[in-house]
Amino acid sequence: MSILRIEGGRPLRGSVxxxxxxxxxxxxxxxxxxxxxVCVVHNCPRLTDVEYTLSILKHLGCRxxxxxxxxxxxxxxxxxxxxxxxxxxxxxxSVVFLGPILGRMGxxxxxxxxxxxxxPRPIDLHLSALRAMGADIREEGGRLVCGGRxxxxxxxxxxxxxxxTENAMxxxxxxxxxxxxxxxxxxxxxxxxQAFLNTLGADVRGAGSSVITIRGGRPLHGGEHTVIxxxxxxxxxxxxxxxxxxxxxxxGVDWRHLSTVTAVLAEAGCGxxxxxxxxxxxxxxxxxxxxxxxxxPYPGFPTDAQAVVMxxxxxxxxxxxxSENMFDSRYRHVDELSRMGADIRVEGRVAVVYGVPRLSGxxxxxxxxxxxxxxxxxxxxxxxxxxxxxxxxxxxxxxxLAADLRALGADIRREEREWSGT
Ligand code: EPZ
Numbered sequence: 001m002s003i004l005r006i007e008g009g010r011p012l013r014g015s016v017x018x019x020x021x022x023x024x025x026x027x028x029x030x031x032x033x034x035x036x037x038v039c040v041v042h043n044c045p046r047l048t049d050v051e052y053t054l055s056i057l058k059h060l061g062c063r064x065x066x067x068x069x070x071x072x073x074x075x076x077x078x079x080x081x082x083x084x085x086x087x088x089x090x091x092x093x094s095v096v097f098l099g100p101i102l103g104r105m106g107x108x109x110x111x112x113x114x115x116x117x118x119x120p121r122p123i124d125l126h127l128s129a130l131r132a133m134g135a136d137i138r139e140e141g142g143r144l145v146c147g148g149r150x151x152x153x154x155x156x157x158x159x160x161x162x163x164x165t166e167n168a169m170x171x172x173x174x175x176x177x178x179x180x181x182x183x184x185x186x187x188x189x190x191x192x193x194q195a196f197l198n199t200l201g202a203d204v205r206g207a208g209s210s211v212i213t214i215r216g217g218r219p220l221h222g223g224e225h226t227v228i229x230x231x232x233x234x235x236x237x238x239x240x241x242x243x244x245x246x247x248x249x250x251x252g253v254d255w256r257h258l259s260t261v262t263a264v265l266a267e268a269g270c271g272x273x274x275x276x277x278x279x280x281x282x283x284x285x286x287x288x289x290x291x292x293x294x295x296x297p298y299p300g301f302p303t304d305a306q307a308v309v310m311x312x313x314x315x316x317x318x319x320x321x322x323s324e325n326m327f328d329s330r331y332r333h334v335d336e337l338s339r340m341g342a343d344i345r346v347e348g349r350v351a352v353v354y355g356v357p358r359l360s361g362x363x364x365x366x367x368x369x370x371x372x373x374x375x376x377x378x379x380x381x382x383x384x385x386x387x388x389x390x391x392x393x394x395x396x397x398x399x400x401l402a403a404d405l406r407a408l409g410a411d412i413r414r415e416e417r418e419w420s421g422t
Contacts, residue, residue: 001419004388004402006379007411008361011246011285014408016237018252019045019399020069021230023304024189026093027166028196028227029053032073033060033100034174035200037222044071044227045399048392052091056083060101074222075104083110091396092121098146099167102135103174108146112139117368117393119328125164129155133168133175152177152216160185160210160297166193169214173202176217184212187298188257192228199223229277231257233398235305236373238262238281240405242270242312243381247282248408255279260301264290264309268316289318289355295326307333307374314342315381316355324349333371336364340375340382361386366393376401380410389419 020043030053032039044050044066054064054071061079065072081101088094092113101108115121127137127144132155136148152175155168165185170193172179184190186208194207200220206212234253241248242265255262255274262272262279267290271282290313295303303326313320314337324330331351334344339362343354361384366372372394379386388394391414394401402414 006386009383012409015249016407018229020227024192040224042226081105099171129168150175172214181212229253232304239308239312287316292321311374311377332367366390
């Protein structure tokens with residue numbers, strides 16, 4: 001089994017270029033199914049979630065190719081309108097194929113995505129959005145059986161769900177007429193999806209705000225697009241420098257996409273300077289605890305950065321209160337951090353991190369994607385050796401976490417070895 005061996009306790013110094021955004025490329029690749037031609041997607045990171053998505057596209061009849069970080073998808077001749085169970089189980093976010101398949105084929109069938117490591121993953125908002133466009137959706141024995149000709153409609157989301165907004169956008173470009181999505185999610189990934197769809201000939205406006213308007217019904221042609229950088233991966237690497245001390249340069253990312261996180265790191269005592277596509281950070285040997293951190297929809301503090309920032313603050317002077325408001329079970333990394341000497345108390349949605357003088361390397365297991373990344377962040381700031389297992393979680397979102405942290409000066413290697421858990 002692959003594990004990460006991290007020799008921590010020394011300041012970092014280096015520079016790293018940030019990969020393409022997982023949470024942008026997944027809906028964009030799903031959107032290629034709407035094009036009656038070839039789509040070329042640049043800056044597509046090598047992630048297992050991307051591989052699963054490409055497998056779904058191949059199952060649907062698309063011709064798929066990859067050269068380095070460029071993926072081509074030709075959806076000219078679709079042959080299916082379903083997502084196989086095994087692929088749905090591997091990746092809950094496959095539910096975002098519902099809109100494109102329904103929009104292109106007039107029918108769709110996929111299994112109910114169910115929960116995951118973060119707790120329940122309901123899709124009621126996805127379904128109500130598609131029903132507002134005329135979709136007939138029946139839930140039969142754990143599967144969603146969908147049909148109906150989509151027409152433009154008014155979609156109001158009771159909460160700004162990223163996935164539901166994406167599904168509604170992807171369906172609406174195929175729906176005859178005008179669709180308005182109110183209380184849409186405002187994440188940068190939605191703006192990227194809008195740019196991609198408009199490259200294909202769609203007419204989508206307003207992404208990044210709470211109201212998105214789509215004039216749909218025109219067939220879409222192929223196109224070329226470069227995916228934005230991954231702001232959460234950037235937060236991970238900034239947190240690693242903060243955890244270990246030292247200095248680093250994170251390049252290729254739009255600093256505006258993570259300003260709530262850089263503000264917290266600055267409050268903790270780091271020096272953070274941003275230019276159009278570079279964030280430079282200097283970190284002191286000891287951070288300070290910060291005012292309460294509450295996760296919220298964009299532009300609030302991102303839930304995906306909660307674990308990695310928590311890892312950086314474990315050795316801070318003073319305490320920090322976290323409130324995780326987006327998911328029910330997103331503190332699973334806390335027990336593993338405690339094995340390294342962290343002092344964290346969890347009460348429901350609230351976690352209180354009491355700073356300790358040092359963390360010690362230990363054998364720890366990834367619990368989920370960002371929890372696993374957080375343990376690597378803690379490892380570079382811990383004294384001694386950390387062995388991190390269950391990397392399948394981390395490989396979903398990081399193309400090469402070890403190489404990127406090594407570029408920042410960390411002593412970290414991926415190696416094969418027997419691993420019977422912690
Ligand atoms: C996206 O998940 C991201 N995943 C998540 O990143 C991210 O944490 C999340 O947005 C919030 O920013 C991808 O983009 C692939 P939501 P998504 O729908 O779309 C509830 C990572 O680490 N909800 O905005 O599933 C839901 O239960 C991953 O990269 C409903 O109640 O998130 C949650 O509490 C983890 N009904 C809240 O909304 C619905 O129909 C936010 O979920 C849909 C969601």
